[in-house]
Amino acid sequence: MDCRRIAEEEIAECYLSGRLEEPLREEFEIHILGCPSCLESVETLQDLREALKSEAHQIRLAPERQRVQWWTWVLATAATLIVAAVGVLQWRVPKTGEGSANIAQQRVPPGVATTSVGDETGKTENKAARVYSQHKGQAVTQSAPPESAHLGSGEPESPPSGQPVARGLPEEPSAMDTPPKGMLSEKQPEVRRDLQKRSELTSAQAVELYRLAEVRAAPYSFSGLALGAPVRRAGPVEQTTTAGAVAGTTGAVSPAFQRAMVAYVEGRYDDASRMLETAAQADPKAPNINFYLGVCRLLLGRPDDAIPSLMRVTEDGKSLLVQPAHVYLAKAYLQKADLKSAESELEAAGSLPGPRKNEANSLLLRVRAFRTAIEGSPAASPRK
Amino acid sequence: MAPDSTSPDLLPAREELLAARIKRGDVLAEEELIKTYHRAVLLIAGVRTHDRDLASDLSQEILIAVIKALRAGQIRDNEKLGPFIHGTARNIINNYLRSHARHPESALDPDEVMAPDPVEELELSERRRLMRQELAKYSAVDRRILLLSVVDGCSLAEVATRLHLTHDAVRARKSRLIRKIKKKFAGMSQP
Numbered sequence: 001m002d003c004r005r006i007a008e009e010e011i012a013e014c015y016l017s018g019r020l021e022e023p024l025r026e027e028f029e030i031h032i033l034g035c036p037s038c039l040e041s042v043e044t045l046q047d048l049r050e051a052l053k054s055e056a057h058q059i060r061l062a063p064e065r066q067r068v069q070w071w072t073w074v075l076a077t078a079a080t081l082i083v084a085a086v087g088v089l090q091w092r093v094p095k096t097g098e099g100s101a102n103i104a105q106q107r108v109p110p111g112v113a114t115t116s117v118g119d120e121t122g123k124t125e126n127k128a129a130r131v132y133s134q135h136k137g138q139a140v141t142q143s144a145p146p147e148s149a150h151l152g153s154g155e156p157e158s159p160p161s162g163q164p165v166a167r168g169l170p171e172e173p174s175a176m177d178t179p180p181k182g183m184l185s186e187k188q189p190e191v192r193r194d195l196q197k198r199s200e201l202t203s204a205q206a207v208e209l210y211r212l213a214e215v216r217a218a219p220y221s222f223s224g225l226a227l228g229a230p231v232r233r234a235g236p237v238e239q240t241t242t243a244g245a246v247a248g249t250t251g252a253v254s255p256a257f258q259r260a261m262v263a264y265v266e267g268r269y270d271d272a273s274r275m276l277e278t279a280a281q282a283d284p285k286a287p288n289i290n291f292y293l294g295v296c297r298l299l300l301g302r303p304d305d306a307i308p309s310l311m312r313v314t315e316d317g318k319s320l321l322v323q324p325a326h327v328y329l330a331k332a333y334l335q336k337a338d339l340k341s342a343e344s345e346l347e348a349a350g351s352l353p354g355p356r357k358n359e360a361n362s363l364l365l366r367v368r369a370f371r372t373a374i375e376g377s378p379a380a381s382p383r384k
Numbered sequence: 385m386a387p388d389s390t391s392p393d394l395l396p397a398r399e400e401l402l403a404a405r406i407k408r409g410d411v412l413a414e415e416e417l418i419k420t421y422h423r424a425v426l427l428i429a430g431v432r433t434h435d436r437d438l439a440s441d442l443s444q445e446i447l448i449a450v451i452k453a454l455r456a457g458q459i460r461d462n463e464k465l466g467p468f469i470h471g472t473a474r475n476i477i478n479n480y481l482r483s484h485a486r487h488p489e490s491a492l493d494p495d496e497v498m499a500p501d502p503v504e505e506l507e508l509s510e511r512r513r514l515m516r517q518e519l520a521k522y523s524a525v526d527r528r529i530l531l532l533s534v535v536d537g538c539s540l541a542e543v544a545t546r547l548h549l550t551h552d553a554v555r556a557r558k559s560r561l562i563r564k565i566k567k568k569f570a571g572m573s574q575p
Contacts, residue, residue: 013533013534013537014537015431016431016534017534017535017537018431019537026470026474029424029428029470029473029474030466030467030470032424032427032428033421033424033425033428033466033467033469033470034464034466039423039424039427040570041566042427043423043427044565044566044569044570045534045562046427046430047508047511047512047515047569048515048519048530048534048562048565049534049535050512050515051512051515051516051518051519052519052527052530052531052534052535053535054516055516055519055527055531056531056535059524059527059528059531060528060531062524062527062528
């Protein structure tokens, strides 16, 4: 037996595993007694054998990655291509579907004001302004959807649909919270005409007007503390009408109003609006009915319908809802791009005592600054 | 694998000289014999008994028996030392396996015999640790090839079938792995 034969016939492995016949085994053992090289090979194989034995369990359980690797790569590549293709398709679909309100909303997100489409059109018109011209007012007659129709939370993200709005919270109606993800409406051709002339707005200006005009729902509480202000009761009968009462009302509320407000807090502004209209027929001058009817119409993207209702509240003069009504009137005018009327309403709200004073003044500053930017007129400081 | 320069076929005179020195009572010759043949005897005993501790005991017994025989001049003229040691080892191991009893006692003074160095034992454990580290670097398929062929004793064809590889691929990979391991660990087991 020589070393070459041992290597070629893998005699060392057979020896270690006990597969050698006795004569061959003896011959091999005699060889390794005199051959340090083969002895070392056998010792190394024995060490390898012991190491393999100690790792045998893990080795047997280890997946045969080498074999499935090819298919894994193919599948991964195919999946990546599919995802990329779907992504490209989804990205291109909104481009071809201009006119959709939701798409327009996506195109004027807050903070994306500098995106210009001048390269595409060869004009100075920017994307946001073009959206304005396409929707002609609906960009600013944006109505807060049920999902976002919550007020006073200060959160940019709206609660889910159907969740009662600020029920039981003593919050003041706020119309200048951070913009919710509202929808645009195509229902107001006259508003479009008003804003048609503003199609030359820069994208920054368009977004600013968009934000100024955004409306969030005023809170309502069935406990009657929605406005967070004490209610002056005229008599013992009114003092007992806490449930369903609203601050600023003159007494008990009608069942129709209560049903309407159930729909309102659930975000069903369309239903609430219809029921409030019914309630308004019975009590045309009720501030609470007119106030929430106006808010509902604003949220539904109907500023022209909202203005008369809100004006009835302001004409009352005694209700605590007068100041919020001025703010919402300003929002209605902003949605119509009537900046001067909006400023007047905000000045009125700022002149009244109440929790909305600072909010009205702040919004007035922004409106004036905006008007200055687009008209070049100097901005006046709001009244303190 | 080329024949080593220390192969008995190439240096029969060295073996004869070693036997003669032991016969004359040269202690250094006995130490040299133990150094030369201890590892191989230990390996043979380990393979035959499948018990490393027992193999260690038996290897000492075998080498003592060889030294005693050489002292007594029991080796025939022209008889090579390798086959003589192997015959002694086979007989002792077979006797043990037949009787299932150990025979650690020896009339020979332990001080006269150079026992295996404990450092060797440490080196062995270190070598096996390094072997496990080396194995960890290989792919799962490579480790399975080695496991099936070296431990389980499967033929190349069986390994190829079980791993869904070709016979040539298994042969090439196994050959490469064994060659790589031998090269890496060459000299590490030298005393």
